Amino acid sequence: MSSMEQSNRKRVLVVDDEKGVRRLVCQILRHDYTILEAQDGEEAVNMAHSQEPDLIIMDMMMPKMDGLTACRAIKQDQATKGIVVVMLTAIDYDLNRKLAENIAGTDGYITKPFNSQELLSTVGRLLSLKSQTSNNNGALTPNNV
Numbered sequence: 001m002s003s004m005e006q007s008n009r010k011r012v013l014v015v016d017d018e019k020g021v022r023r024l025v026c027q028i029l030r031h032d033y034t035i036l037e038a039q040d041g042e043e044a045v046n047m048a049h050s051q052e053p054d055l056i057i058m059d060m061m062m063p064k065m066d067g068l069t070a071c072r073a074i075k076q077d078q079a080t081k082g083i084v085v086v087m088l089t090a091i092d093y094d095l096n097r098k099l100a101e102n103i104a105g106t107d108g109y110i111t112k113p114f115n116s117q118e119l120l121s122t123v124g125r126l127l128s129l130k131s132q133t134s135n136n137n138g139a140l141t142p143n144n145v
Contacts (some may be wrong), residue, residue, distance in 0.1 A: 009034045010127055013053040015044040015070070016088070017062040025057060025088070028116045041070030046082040055127055057110075057119075059074070060089035068104040075105035084126045086110060099137065
């Protein structure tokens, strides 16, 4: 791949404290996106500022800072609020989904176990929505996924 093609690729930050899960998600997305990795919410918030990813896929339960807290910090910061955030979690309770969407401001929610096609289509759909709403400072409207 040429450096020009590489620079035009969307950047996805994968955040999970479980290395095996990070590796799997990265392997699925690596063909279509430039991949960045973080192992906890605190590192994710820092990387959101320094690396400016287009989308973040984040586990909900992690050490140092959980995914909901990290997402909320990212969404409340003027510099990073336009970054698309997707929760990837084993917790499939309606309450957790509502907390993620309504309180933390996530743009999507995928439960583990997941299949690669579901992950790819969710990421592609959200990045497409972000492109369409970029006149809105990149912010997606809640519950549009």
